[in-house]
Amino acid sequence: xxxxxxxxxxxxxxxxxxxxxxxxxxxxxxxxxxxxxxxxxxxxxxxxxxxxxxxxxxxxxxxxxxxxxxxxxxxxxxxxxxxxxxxxxxxxxxxxxxxxxxxxxxxxxxxxxxxxxxxxxxxxxxxxxxxxxxxxxxxxxxxxxxxxxxxxxxxxxxxxxxxxxxxxxxxxxxxxxxxxxxxxxxxxxxxxxxxxxxxxxxxxxxxxxxxxxxxxxxxxxxxxxxxxxxxxxxxxxxxxxxxxxxxxxxxxxxxxxxxxxxxxxxxxxxxxxxxxxxxxxxxxxxxxxxxxxxxxxxxxxxxxxxxxxxxxxxxxxxxxxxxxxxxxxxxxxxxxxxxxxxxx
Amino acid sequence: xxxxxxxxxxxxxxxxxxxxxxxxxxxxxxxxxxxxxxxxxxxxxxxxxxxxxxxxxxxxxxxxxxxxxxxxxxxxxxxxxxxxxxxxxxxxxxxxxxxxxxxxxxxxxxxxxxxxxxxxxxxxxxxxxxxxxxxxxxxxxxxxxxxxxxxxxxxxxxxxxxxxxxxxxxxxxxxxxxxxxxxxxxxxxxxxxxxxxxxxxxxxxxxxxxxxxxxxxxxxxxxxxxxxxxxxxxxxxxxxxxxxxxxxxxxxxxxxxxxxxxxxxxxxxxxxxxxxxxxxxxxxxxxxxxxxxx
Numbered sequence: 250x251x252x253x254x255x256x257x258x259x260x261x262x263x264x265x266x267x268x269x270x271x272x273x274x275x276x277x278x279x280x281x282x283x284x285x286x287x288x289x290x291x292x293x294x295x296x297x298x299x300x301x302x303x304x305x306x307x308x309x310x311x312x313x314x315x316x317x318x319x320x321x322x323x324x325x326x327x328x329x330x331x332x333x334x335x336x337x338x339x340x341x342x343x344x345x346x347x348x349x350x351x352x353x354x355x356x357x358x359x360x361x362x363x364x365x366x367x368x369x370x371x372x373x374x375x376x377x378x379x380x381x382x383x384x385x386x387x388x389x390x391x392x393x394x395x396x397x398x399x400x401x402x403x404x405x406x407x408x409x410x411x412x413x414x415x416x417x418x419x420x421x422x423x424x425x426x427x428x429x430x431x432x433x434x435x436x437x438x439x440x441x442x443x444x445x446x447x448x449x450x451x452x453x454x455x456x457x458x459x460x461x462x463x464x465x466x467x468x469x470x471x472x473x474x475x476x477x478x479x480x481x482x483x484x485x486x487x488x489x490x491x492x493x494x495x496x497x498x499x500x501x502x503x504x505x506x507x508x509x510x511x512x513x514x515x516x517x518x519x520x521x522x523x524x525x526x527x528x529x530x531x532x533x534x535x536x537x538x539x540x541x542x543x544x545x546x547x548x549x550x551x552x553x554x555x556x557x558x559x560x561x562x563x564x565x566x567x568x569x570x571x572x573x574x575x576x577x578x579x580x581x582x583x584x585x586x587x588x589x590x591x592x593x
Numbered sequence: 594x595x596x597x598x599x600x601x602x603x604x605x606x607x608x609x610x611x612x613x614x615x616x617x618x619x620x621x622x623x624x625x626x627x628x629x630x631x632x633x634x635x636x637x638x639x640x641x642x643x644x645x646x647x648x649x650x651x652x653x654x655x656x657x658x659x660x661x662x663x664x665x666x667x668x669x670x671x672x673x674x675x676x677x678x679x680x681x682x683x684x685x686x687x688x689x690x691x692x693x694x695x696x697x698x699x700x701x702x703x704x705x706x707x708x709x710x711x712x713x714x715x716x717x718x719x720x721x722x723x724x725x726x727x728x729x730x731x732x733x734x735x736x737x738x739x740x741x742x743x744x745x746x747x748x749x750x751x752x753x754x755x756x757x758x759x760x761x762x763x764x765x766x767x768x769x770x771x772x773x774x775x776x777x778x779x780x781x782x783x784x785x786x787x788x789x790x791x792x793x794x795x796x797x798x799x800x801x802x803x804x805x806x807x808x809x810x811x812x813x814x815x816x817x818x819x820x821x822x823x824x825x826x827x828x829x830x831x832x833x834x835x836x837x838x839x840x841x842x843x844x845x846x847x848x849x850x851x852x853x854x855x856x857x858x859x860x861x862x863x864x865x866x867x868x869x870x871x872x873x874x875x876x877x878x879x880x881x882x883x884x885x886x887x
Contacts (some may be wrong), residue, residue: 303686303689357871359875360875360876362688363624363630363688364826364875364876364877366630366692367630367822367823367825367826367830368826370819370822370823371822371823371826371864371867372868374819374860374864375861375864375865375868378860378864379861382857382858382861489815489819493632493696496692496693497693497696500689500690500693504686532703532704532705532706532707532708532811533704533708534704535700535701535703535707536701536704536705536708538697538704539697539698539700539704540697540701542693542694542696542697542700543678543694543698546690546693546694546697547678550682550686550690
């Protein structure tokens, strides 16, 4: 695949996604499609901050949950008619999630990145417990959204296309960020935060901005999820496995790349949905999932997309040559032939 | 609210908190020495509890006697996991990858436990588990007191090993600076492997006490790991004394709020304390600030 054809690949990919529910009309598969799209959007958004900056956030379910509760609470209290109007609340879910991200980022981004990981987990549990304990969130019995009465045959399609629009939107944003000055600053933070600071990057402001931006699409995904489910429970929208799943999708596909999170989200989420629907046995699924991750991490630590790119494409060859010429490490940070000094 | 209730909360904080501190010490040791965040620590605790359970049900071995078997077993499991998976991780993204690898290990162990023991709750039994004695107006459960003594002994042994033995010097040197430790001739790889084994071994006692005082199943690991992680963040990552204090503080704050307000809010209250401490000291109570933001 040459660089010229590359954009063609994107067009084909999104066109295929757009045509999918028209070709496959079985609701079983289109509902798997909806979940996959939501996770593709969340993974791309997560990658836009954590992938570019190297700050692994494991609390993204906070934004997913806030988006879901925003959608549920507003649709109930504003008496939004149970039809397409519900979709207008989705961006609001994203905005509220973004607002929540500002103080969270401010608290958690003042420490080095290893502690940051753990603080994001702690913040996540605060939100989960609050959703269970507060009365306005409906407690552990959750909230029921206005009941949508569409015909059963194409019930999934509006959600599917809302998810697709979200995926395209966040992919474009992520691509734009990657090429922008702001994106370069995030990458500089990942490669060497102190040097970036020394060169005049306002690291704290950049990190908080990136973290906040990544909350929007995850919040929107949560809002769509809430509508699609029709009923939300605190333990399912503030779900610890969501936190790790999103990170794993990105690592599987290729952290810091554009296609990686989309691929990881598509493969993992559809596999997960299919397996849970087919086998009710939870433990079997856990074993399969765990084994798959270990294999990928041990043999393709940089993710599938960079692995394939490095092995089979021209760009990979150029990069290998650059590495051989003792240049700086390649974008994934893991493929470098020269071991980078780890500052303890 | 009355004085007895407060004293009782303080007692719980110290007795139960010490057990959590023991489990968190394993986690903070592993992080300090190896820069590895072991997400599987929670599932190690559950695994250890199930090992005690299996010994008890199938061979009628007492919980405390069983520790003589489960502790070395957990040590070996830890060493094998470190050798097979963790030691292979290299490069600048090692810590990030360690989260994923240990999460995968967690899923494998949880899946296996779920398959073998089903998802029904179990609790470890012993004649001493339901018994308690009373001092003043405060009840002391035998198992809680025993857990505290066990945790104190093991923490004491761990401290002795770290501060009074040659191996302890190597561990602390690796904790301070891996590169320099390697330069003065310390086998950092070996120290890392043994540290991971020790971190897993302390969950044998921790898991046994946890299993005797709580009903548990394979998915209890989520609750455990969230508590253990927040303990080491509150105490300061890599700080052993911090883990001890934070473990006690976690249970203490939760119980106090449970007494004067409502048990519903006790865990939330602890997390709020955590956030407040982090606002004041981002590196945790005893964490060291770093010259370089690595």
